[in-house]
Amino acid sequence: MTIKGFRSLAVSLVVASVLGAATLGAQAPNRISFTEEQAEQGRTTYAERCASCHGENLDDGEVAPPLKGVDFPERWRSETPDALFTLTTDTMPQDQPGVLDDATYAALVAFMYQENGTPARGDVLPDDLALLAALAPPRWPRGGGGGLAPGAALPPYPMPSNPAVGLQPATDAMLENPPPGDWLLWRRTYDASGFSPLDRIDRSNVDELRVAWSWSLPPGPNESTPIVHDGVLFIHGYGDEVQALDAATGDLLWQYSRRLPRGTAPSVKRGMSLYGSRLYVPTSDAHIVALEARTGRVVWDKPAADREEGYRMTGGTLVARGKVMVGTTGRVGGGNWIVALDTETGDEAWRFATIAQPGEPFGNSWNGLPVEARNGGSVWIPGSYDPVNNLAFFAPGNTYDTGPLRDLVSRPGVTNDALYLDATLALNPDTGELVWHFQHQANGQWDLDWAFERQIMELTVDGETKRLVVTSGKQAIFDLLEADTGAYVGSIDLGLQNLVTAIDPVTGAKTTDPALLPGDGETKMVCPHVSGGRGWMPTSYDARSKVVYLPIVEACMDLVPVPEGERGSLSSGVRWTVRPRPESDGNYGRLEAVNLETGETVWIARQRAPQTTGTLVTAGGLVFAGALDRRVAAYDSDTGEQLWQTRLNEVPSSSPISYEVNGRQYVAMIVGSGGYQSTSYGTMVSEIRNPPGRGAALWVFRLP
Template sequence: MMGSVSQKSRGRARMGPVRFASTTVVVLGVFLLVVSRDRYPLHAQDSAVVPLSYTVSQADAGEEAYAESCASCHGDNLDDGEFAVPLKGVAFRQMWRGQSPEALFSLMQSTMPQDRPGSLPDETYASLVAFLFQENGTSSGNEALPADATRLEAIASPNWRRAEGGGLAPNTVLPPWPSRTNPLDRIEAVSESMLTEPPDDDWLLWRRTYDAYGYSPLDQINTENVSDLRVAWTWSLPPGPNESTPIVHDGVLFVHGFGDHVQAIDAQTGDLLWQYSRRLPRGVPPSIKRGLSILGDQLFVATSDSHVVALDTRTGDVRWDQPVGDLSRGLRMTGGTLVARGKVMVGTTGRAEGGNYIVALDAASGEEAWRVGTIPAPDDPGGHTWNGLPRAERNGGSVWIPGSYDPVHNLAFFGPGNTYDTGPLRDLARVPGTNNDALYLDTTLALNPDTGELVWYFQHQANGQWDLDWAFERQIMTLPVDGVETSVVVTVGKQSIVDIVETATGDYVSSIDMGLQTGIIAIDP
């Protein structure tokens, strides 16, 4: 439960290279102690302070809560966790021996559990404090710890014994700590030209390059020496599903971890350089993210409360924070951002009335530049393809992954998925001038990033009620078409059918059936 105590509020980042494993525990412990002493000065016990007391039943309830919400990080025994600091033992007792119970209660309440801070009832946080007191040798009493910060502040500290021994002899002078190079000191701003042709050592986009190949030209590791690889360092991401591809630039890995954490890591040593942790609103669960992007000296990160934040690449500080989706309507983001032409583009997901959106923000300011719906309204072009349904009854078109981009034709490509409500689309309504193709489900959308104009679209599978999304990356490549080398967009659906269309126009070229499906019997372009 205390693996990220260094993050005290949304948008705050911790700086400085920090070694993982045992050194991390020491640094976090010192920081925790400094913060606690600033807020709650050590004081001698006096008669006006309420004696410390908790009940056995309260500690038992805390033990159950610990097993459910804390043990995955701190360990079953409180001091054997892989991802967080020990919660019992000499170091823990020295940090909290002079604090009132309120200090520990408030810290836990504001930062834990790591993936959903503040989500537990106050009574549960009080029970957890009681359990920690019990496990560190404080005897129980007749009165339960109150679940109220003001009352807890008036209660005596546990006053555990001070650790014996240690310290330095008088007049001892320690040698200076060895200096270590911080790659953030020399990191360069990322230009648009670098995104178009990234340095071989860098991975600057979700699939490395705008054409979404996901290919690295590095050849130092090959089939002959791959068996000789050994672990140089390891780093444990926050617990939970982690699907994001790191950004790699100038020897720094920028990694998105579950629970809306972004970490900058020294690629050579595994040192943590900074961490950004977002405090989600109460009741908003964290969701996976598949990618982030970089331009200039900023990282662009989609959040679980439907914002996009721009982070300073050197410090992790928030440059701007812009809402994109309406949480009350169920709009979320699980894909990630695409940056091109000074615009940060991102698609939403969710079962919102009227469908989802692709939104572009100005990279410098965060201001919204344009917004395109993935489902047309009844009076919009393509609006007649929804079986005559009113806008409120149209849903789906989620954008699950970051888009790709062709700088030659200045087109950004996104692929909305299918609908969530199949019934209204199943049977064709006998309404003149309408059909049930359901644009723009299972469609490639080609958008002008400057304006948001829909330049062309190609629907790979009409009537998208089958849960067989065409929502994967759109790759841009050059292939021979009628004997002429032509730029094309290539993508695949869940049926393992590959579609190829021309980049400039969206005109159909061909399809390839991989032979892994039995539902499609013919392809009619």
């Protein structure tokens, strides 16, 4: 080799070594660094913001998972710091996610790293996602017993079958007439009846019901109703966590967890929808997500409204004729929307404003207020659908600002009825056209909404069978309307309210007691309480007997004037407080069975604990319901006699359902307190003390 050749080789080796070092540097990310001061700042923030849930020592909290020990390092040892930073910013503090600044979140992450054995060293931990992603994972050593031994071979073992693999598409025909063992919609069927045709569990054997399985849910006010199809149970947990479970065993099949934008707190959801091979899920940031029902894979994710404007969704979806429809909620100027998206693409098909706009029909019903001063019309509940008349029924609630509507302005053609609040809206699902509407309560000054399920049924009226839409508001007054036109048929007042003094027999217009109008400086006792004689928890209806089963709380409220300048609970200048009914004997929970054809009460079952769930009626002659004392009970649907009860770990908070798998009938109930129905009446039953940890769960029962 020549000197020149040797020199060239040497230069090449030097260059290669430099390039190699550079390459190695690029392949080996910098290790995690943070300062003692940064970790100490994180410790202070943790004590102020996190310790109440996760515990003072990070592993001794009663309501949140440990942040050190065995599970935490195992979960995060192979993740770069951006993953832990993102989870912390998106979900903490639980009541106000994203409220802290990025530097504070970075300090919290540094503190967690330090508590799990990573020493302070070098520079501060950055609060930039790209810089965090460039750092190496902590690579904490595995604890004793962690993981499978290297090279260990697992013996053959039969894997459980996955019922999701065989899911059949949910067709329009199937949704109109579901298989008896399925619970395909929020209230099982389009008519929102909440009736199960299953009868293997009946009056003769219900006392033998036993727990089949249970499943933990995210803590919080879980108010969603599961849906079941072909042996797969789909459940929407608080915090936007959707899971598919084997309905017979409770085994997890798949899970979808939504990462909410910073600053978006999770909200309750009450329903999802199956259509075709997809599951349609409303989210806390006002999106609809279409998931592949067999796998949980996201097919599309589209906004229904702008969360940054204040829109949310707490109700649920209704799917019919290729449209997924949902109502929004929120205190937004101009009001809320009912939105329809195309089930295949997620593209918006139409939207309907739940508040009449200026210049449009009934736009003059808002006491002359400009559109930005009109609010409310939130849609809390999934809609129902009448395939005979091709109409989707939705129920906007009250306004959030009653004061400006209290006194009618003197202006020609202007009213203060405030349409379309507290109304039934009949919409064409293909176009969003309003076919008819009926306002159940004009200018609701008491927050006693008519915002609940619209049930579709056939009843005999004056010797003629009519197809009707039936609903009741918080006052426990039922209105009966003709389904095709909205024509008023009649009302049934259960006698639990003192506000409505007369109902026009022709129009259904309600006259209220002027002495109970709030805002004149006097305290008013109004029945029922603002949470309702009946609240959002749905009724169930048995078409065979024409009987509806209604969960009720016997309570009233005082509307108490607040000092000048304070808003109060209502902007007319009052706050509400709860009180028993004047004739109360201390029993507040009530189930009432009412024959809607005759208007007669069939039976009443009363108890101390307020009702907290909807009802389920079955072909086995049973009615299921739950209450604030954590009890779920079964009643004889003919007599109201209690035939079975059990006590669960938390407050029942949704509506029971029933389904069948492989010839065996199940009854399922969600528990998880925190919703308004479980928090409104505690002062009246102070001896009922429920767990502070809000241990939400799904409980499933069957016969031995």
